[in-house]
Amino acid sequence: MIEVEHVSKTYKVARRDAGFVNALRALWHRRVEEIRALDDISFTISDGEMVGYIGPNGAGKSSTIKVLSGVLTPDAGKCVVNGKVPWKERVEYVRHIGVVFGQRSGLWWDVPIIDSFELLKEIYKIPDTTYKDSLDELVTLLDLGKIVKTPARQLSLGQRMRCEIAAALLHRPELLFLDEPTIGLDAVSKLAVRDFVRRINVEHKTTVILTTHDMQDIEALTKRILLIGHGKILRDCSFEELKAEAEGVSGGSIDEIVAALYAKYHI
Amino acid sequence: MRLYWKYFAMHLKSAMQFKASFFMMLVGQFLVSFSVFLGIHFMYLRFPTVKGYSYQDSLLCFAVILLSFSIAEIFVRGFDAFAGMLANGEFDRILVRPRNEILQVLCSKIAFTRIGRVVQAIAMFLYVVATSEISWGVKQILTVIFMVIGGSGLFAAMFILYAALCFFTTESLEFMNIFTDGAREYGKYPIDIYGKKVLWICTFLVPYTLVQYYPFLYLTGRRNEWWLMFLPFLALLFLVPAFAFWKYGVRHFKSTGS
Numbered sequence: 001m002i003e004v005e006h007v008s009k010t011y012k013v014a015r016r017d018a019g020f021v022n023a024l025r026a027l028w029h030r031r032v033e034e035i036r037a038l039d040d041i042s043f044t045i046s047d048g049e050m051v052g053y054i055g056p057n058g059a060g061k062s063s064t065i066k067v068l069s070g071v072l073t074p075d076a077g078k079c080v081v082n083g084k085v086p087w088k089e090r091v092e093y094v095r096h097i098g099v100v101f102g103q104r105s106g107l108w109w110d111v112p113i114i115d116s117f118e119l120l121k122e123i124y125k126i127p128d129t130t131y132k133d134s135l136d137e138l139v140t141l142l143d144l145g146k147i148v149k150t151p152a153r154q155l156s157l158g159q160r161m162r163c164e165i166a167a168a169l170l171h172r173p174e175l176l177f178l179d180e181p182t183i184g185l186d187a188v189s190k191l192a193v194r195d196f197v198r199r200i201n202v203e204h205k206t207t208v209i210l211t212t213h214d215m216q217d218i219e220a221l222t223k224r225i226l227l228i229g230h231g232k233i234l235r236d237c238s239f240e241e242l243k244a245e246a247e248g249v250s251g252g253s254i255d256e257i258v259a260a261l262y263a264k265y266h267i
Numbered sequence: 268m269r270l271y272w273k274y275f276a277m278h279l280k281s282a283m284q285f286k287a288s289f290f291m292m293l294v295g296q297f298l299v300s301f302s303v304f305l306g307i308h309f310m311y312l313r314f315p316t317v318k319g320y321s322y323q324d325s326l327l328c329f330a331v332i333l334l335s336f337s338i339a340e341i342f343v344r345g346f347d348a349f350a351g352m353l354a355n356g357e358f359d360r361i362l363v364r365p366r367n368e369i370l371q372v373l374c375s376k377i378a379f380t381r382i383g384r385v386v387q388a389i390a391m392f393l394y395v396v397a398t399s400e401i402s403w404g405v406k407q408i409l410t411v412i413f414m415v416i417g418g419s420g421l422f423a424a425m426f427i428l429y430a431a432l433c434f435f436t437t438e439s440l441e442f443m444n445i446f447t448d449g450a451r452e453y454g455k456y457p458i459d460i461y462g463k464k465v466l467w468i469c470t471f472l473v474p475y476t477l478v479q480y481y482p483f484l485y486l487t488g489r490r491n492e493w494w495l496m497f498l499p500f501l502a503l504l505f506l507v508p509a510f511a512f513w514k515y516g517v518r519h520f521k522s523t524g525s
Contacts, residue, residue, distance in 0.1 A: 071363060
């Protein structure tokens with residue numbers, strides 16, 4: 001159960017005009033502008049739900065994920081996930097979540113994948129039997145049999161992403177954050193990842209929060225969508241509703257529909 | 268501790284993936300500090316003493332500082348390279364793992380190639396032991412060990428301080444190198460040759476004299492107060508503000524996300 005109530009977060013961004021003189025001037029006079037990354041955000045997500053979190057770049061998706069995963073402390077608001085405040089009881093809390101940052105690797109570059117997994121076992125203090133079951137399951141479902149013996153640097157992006165996802169699930173988290181998990185993947189890998197995410201959601205009742213720019217991910221996986229822009233939650237509805245809403249504007253591909261929606265909300 | 272050894276093994280495995288590169292780095296690290304040694308050597312070829320200090324005296328100081336610095340670098344390198352971890356989001360990942368963040372940063376890098384410098388420092392020690400006029404007893408040996416412990420701790424504290432500053436600037440601060448790499452270079456002579464002001468700064472601001480100059484005076488019999496040999500432990504106290512500042516930095520990071 002995720003409860004987010006009136007969460008706000010502002011960043012200070014230093015700005016100056018281009019040029020050497022302005023750079024010098026900025027040394028004395030720093031013009032600081034406040035950016036409202038999250039502006040009074042509220043939502044509730046029940047256990048076992050799979051939610052898509054969409055919005056253009058810079059809308060506040062990553063900031064929300066960071067607050068929910070305990071990396072960032074918001075300025076105001078309340079956030080309780082499974083009875084814990086993420087940023088207050090960080091160590092105890094993160095034991096129960098898994099995070100995949102699609103753009104960055106959490107695996108060791110030069111050693112076989114299985115060594116990275118063994119290290120995670122130690123970090124999360126996973127009991128031997130749980131680890132073995134979990135590993136067997138992930139290796140079968142994600143087809144990692146040969147891959148786990150290869151160093152990460154020699155894997156293709158698709159193979160590596162499958163390993164990243166496995167790494168985030170070894171400790172059987174109740175909650176999984178996927179930050180752009182299909183970015184840069186080919187069609188086959190994308191389908192494999194989607195299929196897998198759907199399965200763990202059904203079989204383990206894992207709550208999944210997914211941010212992506214790939215609308216096919218959203219269409220294939222999630223029933224519920226949160227649309228965020230300029231730090232505000234603009235819509236909280238099903239994919240069909242969102243589609244219907246934009247139908248009048250254009251009848252084209254999913255990407256066109258979403259572009260039309262962004263235009264409609266001026267984001 | 269178990270986790271630390273797991274990480275240790277991982278770093279060793281990673282390093283061994285590229286054996287040729289590893290050994291070249293090892294030799295490279297040796298050569299870098301060997302050139303400093305040559306500097307001292309040629310200096311004393313021209314001048315038999317510098318402000319009353321002999322060749323052996325300088326080598327002893329340099330060996331202590333170099334060994335301390337290398338040990339700190341091998342184990343605390345994660346803090347030295349911390350600006351990069353902040354920039355590439357590595358630190359975010361550390362925060363989503365259920366372990367203490369200091370331990371994780373410590374574990375993130377173990378610089379085995381620095382063993383090249385350790386080898387050189389030990390070689391210089393052996394030379395000093397063989398040729399200097401110090402009569403080596405238990406007290407002298409303990410003093411040297413204390414100096415290295417204090418020195419490693421002090422350099423470690425500097426690295427941590429340096430990392431903590433990155434939370435506020437997000438970029439690495441090159442001026443801090445005066446106190447780390449700089450101290451390593453200048454530490455090859457007893458600190459008082461640089462004059463009263465430097466001696467004062469290196470005692471009360473950053474306590475390098477506590478691990479080098481004062482115990483060194485005791486070691487070479489220039490002063491006889493017994494407590495001088497324990498001064499390096501006082502320098503270890505420098506770790507306290509360093510860690511406190513780091514903790515403060517983490518809180519700042521979590522509230523700004525810079």
